[in-house]
Amino acid sequence: MEPGNGQVDPAHAEQAGKLRDLAYGCFSSGHKFCRNVCPVMQVTQNENHSPTAFHANVVAMEQGLLKIDDVADDYVHCTQCGACELRCPNTLMAGEFYRARTRTVDVVKSMRAFAVEQGADRPNWKRWVEATLEHKNEPVLDVPVAQENVRTWAKDLDLPIGGETVLFVDCEAAFYRTSLPRAVAQVLQLAGVEFGLMGEQWCCGGPALEMGYVDQSRFLAEHNLADWRATGTKRLITLEPHDYVHFTEDYPRYFGDDFDLEVVHVLDVVAEAIREGRLELTVPIPRVATYHDPCRLNKRKGIHQAPREILRAIPGLEFRDVDHVTQWSYCSGAGGGLMIEKPHITAAISDQRLARAAELDVDLLVSACVWSERPLTNAGYARDPQIEVRDIMELVAESAGLQVDRVDGHAATTHGSTAAEGAQA
Numbered sequence: 452m453e454p455g456n457g458q459v460d461p462a463h464a465e466q467a468g469k470l471r472d473l474a475y476g477c478f479s480s481g482h483k484f485c486r487n488v489c490p491v492m493q494v495t496q497n498e499n500h501s502p503t504a505f506h507a508n509v510v511a512m513e514q515g516l517l518k519i520d521d522v523a524d525d526y527v528h529c530t531q532c533g534a535c536e537l538r539c540p541n542t543l544m545a546g547e548f549y550r551a552r553t554r555t556v557d558v559v560k561s562m563r564a565f566a567v568e569q570g571a572d573r574p575n576w577k578r579w580v581e582a583t584l585e586h587k588n589e590p591v592l593d594v595p596v597a598q599e600n601v602r603t604w605a606k607d608l609d610l611p612i613g614g615e616t617v618l619f620v621d622c623e624a625a626f627y628r629t630s631l632p633r634a635v636a637q638v639l640q641l642a643g644v645e646f647g648l649m650g651e652q653w654c655c656g657g658p659a660l661e662m663g664y665v666d667q668s669r670f671l672a673e674h675n676l677a678d679w680r681a682t683g684t685k686r687l688i689t690l691e692p693h694d695y696v697h698f699t700e701d702y703p704r705y706f707g708d709d710f711d712l713e714v715v716h717v718l719d720v721v722a723e724a725i726r727e728g729r730l731e732l733t734v735p736i737p738r739v740a741t742y743h744d745p746c747r748l749n750k751r752k753g754i755h756q757a758p759r760e761i762l763r764a765i766p767g768l769e770f771r772d773v774d775h776v777t778q779w780s781y782c783s784g785a786g787g788g789l790m791i792e793k794p795h796i797t798a799a800i801s802d803q804r805l806a807r808a809a810e811l812d813v814d815l816l817v818s819a820c821v822w823s824e825r826p827l828t829n830a831g832y833a834r835d836p837q838i839e840v841r842d843i844m845e846l847v848a849e850s851a852g853l854q855v856d857r858v859d860g861h862a863a864t865t866h867g868s869t870a871a872e873g874a875q876a
């Protein structure tokens with residue numbers, strides 16, 4: 452039977468059945484408040500890209516009116532920021548934000564996975580994941596992505612392999628934004644935190660999962676867990692928000708109780724070190740700055756106080772906060788694979804984010820997400836006056852008196868590559 456003519460294909464019926472309750476919870480309410488906070492909708496103004504449409508598609512699929520080929524592209528238009536879930540009155544009325552909330556991000560992930568299963572792949576995502584599996588790390592611009600380079604950033608830092616605590620370094624940071632993990636490692640050393648690096652570090656598998664490639668994500672995760680097991684690791688420090696979400700939410704789903712590692716984000720570790728006087732920030736940074744909340748840290752995991760505490764501890768830095776501080780924070784447009792498949796939409800969302808920073812009359816936008824940094828940097832440089840984008844940990848390192856030879860995201864992107872082109876390489 453061919454779905455799309457009112458007759459329901461069994462695979463489609465099974466998929467729609469899995470998401471049925473979530474979809475009807477949204478579809479029957481019809482209030483569509485989420486459109487006002489959805490970063491993609493704000494840019495495209497296309498109803499097919501709204502969280503409501505993501506749920507309505509499931510209902511139509513259940514009735515045999517649409518098939519996955521008809522709607523797979525709709526689901527690309529989501530950064531998985533989670534704003535819709537927080538804005539949804541169905542969540543608010545339940546009164547318990549994190550226990551009974553609308554799960555639009557899960558619907559998006561599930562429908563993307565179904566698209567992959569049914570052969571309705573998105574071309575750039577497919578190339579990206581194939582390249583990741585080939586090299587075991589994500590494709591990153593024109594930089595050679597290979598195991599022999601995975602720790603080049605740590606040259607001369609005298610870091611051990613393995614140990615109780617391991618610093619997990621994101622692919623983009625390990626191969627391209629190399630000054631960031633270097634700054635993080637030096638700050639941790641200065642604060643007296645003992646840690647090592649992975650023996651053989653593969654991609655965390657998070658991006659593959661976000662794009663719908665579940666088996667591939669799990670394959671990468673299994674390798675990483677085996678590596679931690681082999682080196683006696685019990686605690687992970689992550690420096691990248693997507694890794695943090697993947698390790699705290701998806702790895703436990705993959706491995707159940709076998710995933711018994713503690714996962715912490717470096718912002719919490721550093722804020723604590725400053726609070727306890729183990730890390731002193733003494734070198735002034737005379738800039739006017741605001742902070743970009745990465746969606747996965749703030750909206751998804753509630754980490755928004757630690758970075759503000761850190762920024763306020765930097766002498767000379769004038770910090771001007773956005774009005775949307777907690778769960779209503781703005782998105783960069785870089786997450787959920789959107790930048791790989793639809794880079795122009797990511798660019799427009801980043802530009803919108805920079806416009807909000809410009810309203811505060813700042814010269815610095817501080818991020819804590821290496822993936823958001825590239826589109827934000829491009830948007831910042833395009834502004835007049837320009838707004839520089841820096842990672843918070845590099846500022847911490849500078850203020851702690853460490854030398855940071857920054858690798859500038861703009862310099863490389865203007866040399867002819869985008870993330871999407873990198874995927875095709």
Ligand code: SF4
Nearest residue numbers: 477483484485502539
């Ligand atoms: S706010 Fe929630 S229930 Fe309402 S339309 Fe959006 S996703 Fe659906």
